[in-house]
Amino acid sequence: xxxxxxxxxxxxxxxxxxxxxxxxxxxxxxxxxxxxxxxxxxxxxxxxxxxxxxxxxxxxxxxxxxxxxxxxxxx
Numbered sequence: 804x805x806x807x808x809x810x811x812x813x814x815x816x817x818x819x820x821x822x823x824x825x826x827x828x829x830x831x832x833x834x835x836x837x838x839x840x841x842x843x844x845x846x847x848x849x850x851x852x853x854x855x856x857x858x859x860x861x862x863x864x865x866x867x868x869x870x871x872x873x874x875x876x877x878x
Contacts, residue, residue, distance in 0.1 A: 811835060826857060827864035834858050840865050 811819060819835030826844075842857040842865065859865040 809839070812839075814839075823858055825860035825864050827859060827868040830860050830864075832860045836860075838862055838865055840869075842869055 814834065819833070821834050822831060823834045823837065824831055825837070837858045837860050839856060839858050841854055842859075843852055843854055844857070845851070846853055857868075859868065
């Protein structure tokens, strides 16, 4: 379980300044201004569900992205 949503706890300071695009809303933002989460995604080639550390522009987008079945008690 992650104990922080702040990108600075997971990635280098140079990466924090990197422009990024939110996978949910497609908005552009700097990675350091977003939130990090060990999120689920479906691999395009195989359709298999996987987990990976992803950066979102906001917690709202993070919660919209994550499948409800994966949210557990947060539902």
